[in-house]
Amino acid sequence: MKYFKGSKLNARRSLLENPYAHLEQLEDPIPMYSTEADVVSASRRSPKNQYAQLDGDGRLSATSPFAGEARRSVDSFENVERIAIDLQRNIWHERNRLWPNGVPKSAMAMLDPSKASAFLGYEFEVADTLGVYSDRPGKIAVAGQIDRIKRQIRISAEFDTPVQMFTAAHEVGHLLLHPHLNHLHRDRGLNGFGVARDRVELEADKFAVYFLLPEKLVRKEFESSFITNAFFLTEETAYALLGKPSHEFGKLLGNRRKLSRYLASAKSYNGLNFYSMAERFSVTVETMAIRLEELGIV
Numbered sequence: 001m002k003y004f005k006g007s008k009l010n011a012r013r014s015l016l017e018n019p020y021a022h023l024e025q026l027e028d029p030i031p032m033y034s035t036e037a038d039v040v041s042a043s044r045r046s047p048k049n050q051y052a053q054l055d056g057d058g059r060l061s062a063t064s065p066f067a068g069e070a071r072r073s074v075d076s077f078e079n080v081e082r083i084a085i086d087l088q089r090n091i092w093h094e095r096n097r098l099w100p101n102g103v104p105k106s107a108m109a110m111l112d113p114s115k116a117s118a119f120l121g122y123e124f125e126v127a128d129t130l131g132v133y134s135d136r137p138g139k140i141a142v143a144g145q146i147d148r149i150k151r152q153i154r155i156s157a158e159f160d161t162p163v164q165m166f167t168a169a170h171e172v173g174h175l176l177l178h179p180h181l182n183h184l185h186r187d188r189g190l191n192g193f194g195v196a197r198d199r200v201e202l203e204a205d206k207f208a209v210y211f212l213l214p215e216k217l218v219r220k221e222f223e224s225s226f227i228t229n230a231f232f233l234t235e236e237t238a239y240a241l242l243g244k245p246s247h248e249f250g251k252l253l254g255n256r257r258k259l260s261r262y263l264a265s266a267k268s269y270n271g272l273n274f275y276s277m278a279e280r281f282s283v284t285v286e287t288m289a290i291r292l293e294e295l296g297i298v
Contacts (some may be wrong), residue, residue, distance in 0.1 A: 016129050052113075077206050082211035083176055091119055101164030108281055111212050113153075113168035120175055123152045126164065130156040143167045146174055162284045166208050174200075213281055213291045221281075222263075222297055225274050231263060240270040258298045260289035 029224045091110060095103045097113045117124040130142035144167040145154045148154065153171045155164050174181055178200055223229050230239065238245055241262070242252075253259045265285045278288040292298045 030268065049116045060238035062119070077203075080173075080177065080203055081210040084173075084207050084217070085117055085214070087119070087172070087176065087211065088214065089246065091115055093275050094119055107217060111214070111217075111281070113165065113172050113211070116211070117153050117168070120172070121148070121151060121266050124168070125152060125154045126157050127154050128157050130154060130158075131146045162278070162282055164286070165212065165282045166284075166287065169211045170204045173204035177203050178191070183247060208292060209294075212283055213288070215295055218281070218291060218295060220276075220298065221277060222292070225266075225272075225277070226269050230296065231259075233259060241266065256298060257289060262286055262290050263298060264288035264292060 011057070014090075024114050088111070089110075091098060095110065098118060104110055114124040120265075130145055132141045141156060141158050144160055145162065146152075153168065155168050155171075157164070159167070181200065219229060221233075228237075235245055237249075255261055265276050266272060267276050276285075277292075278285045281288065282293075
């Protein structure tokens with residue numbers, strides 16, 4: 001078994017050497033929410049699609065597969081975002097304790113689920129595998145687990161860094177949002193698309209988005225690369241992005257999602273080279289593309 005201390009997931013973030021821009025929102029720590037000590041094992045079974053509320057058309061799906069089952073959840077996604085911001089503030093306040101060998105120079109490196117786990121008093125482990133189960137149309141690997149008795153979050157190393165990062169933040173979300181949770185949750189399907197999503201699982205996914213991709217920091221990073229806070233495809237921006245006029249884009253950027261994906265993965269603009277938005281925040285291109293749309297940037 002491998003125990004993760006954060007350096008691997010933060011390698012690309014640290015290369016950027018970003019100053020602590022826009023961390024003023026983290027200055028006032030807020031007491032965290034306590035979690036129950038009863039036996040809970042909340043596993044997130046994910047077939048390599050970490051933004052698991054996506055359906056086949058890139059829309060959000062929150063349909064519960066447990067019809068008629070009483071399930072507690074937070075009041076709104078605004079409350080989910082508030083809880084994620086509270087956690088960021090507390091991590092900022094405790095930064096010297098959480099990083100005893102030196103606080104990261106990158107603001108994005110502080111958005112670390114393993115440090116969030118440590119702040120909440122949970123051990124964080126990356127295991128070689130957490131097992132697989134069979135379900136039509138095929139096998140699905142378990143991506144993450146919570147053990148409240150052992151106070152441990154475990155993440156599978158079978159998935160790449162962005163999936164590990166998102167799954168870890170998802171599990172931290174369960175700790176804070178759903179202390180009552182006491183049974184497994186599963187995502188079905190080989191790629192996660194078209195899966196009916198339980199409201200509780202959707203809330204944990206949204207928590208991961210808000211924790212890993214805070215609005216102010218995403219906006220700041222996007223504007224620093226693309227010289228705008230809202231991207232529109234014009235002759236000028238087309239040349240800056242691809243060196244071609246907009247009418248030649250055709251199928252490449254034929255709709256909003258394609259443009260969002262291209263911007264999420266772009267490594268140059270107007271002659272300047274940089275790490276892509278997805279790389280900076282250690283998330284998948286699809287996750288970043290959706291976030292850019294949610295914020296009205298694209």
